[in-house]
Amino acid sequence: MGILNATAVDPRELIDKHGEALTDGETIYFVYKTIRDYIAFTNWRVLYINVQGITGSKREFLTVPFRSITAFAVETAGTFDLDAEIKIFLSGHEPIEFKVGRNTDMRGLQSFLAQKMDR
Secondary structure, X not given: OXXXXXXXXXXXXXXXXXHHHOOOOOOEEEEEEOOOOEEEEEXXXXXXXXXXXXXXXXXXXXXXXXXXXXXEEEEOOOOOOOEEXXXXXXXXXXXXXXXXXXXXXXXXXXXXXXXXXXX
């Protein structure tokens, strides 16, 4: 993801801007945003939306089904750290890494990912 930390946003923001990327019945549990990019955790996948170009009209949608995730790491922010970090390791693909603000619900995300890995 980008250089800047991602912040948690309301799922409705992603739906308003990129709802065409979602399927019928898909539920969004967590959404993080940098300036223009999004990473969302839904009931069946991780969706990364990379907005490109000056106008933002070019977009890349990367779908990672939970069955493709082989491991994940969650690093919380420490006393002097300004951010937390999430790493998602994939079968046959480079890991997805992104930083989030220190006030992010890392326990909730970690619990969610652990439940998805159990299936």
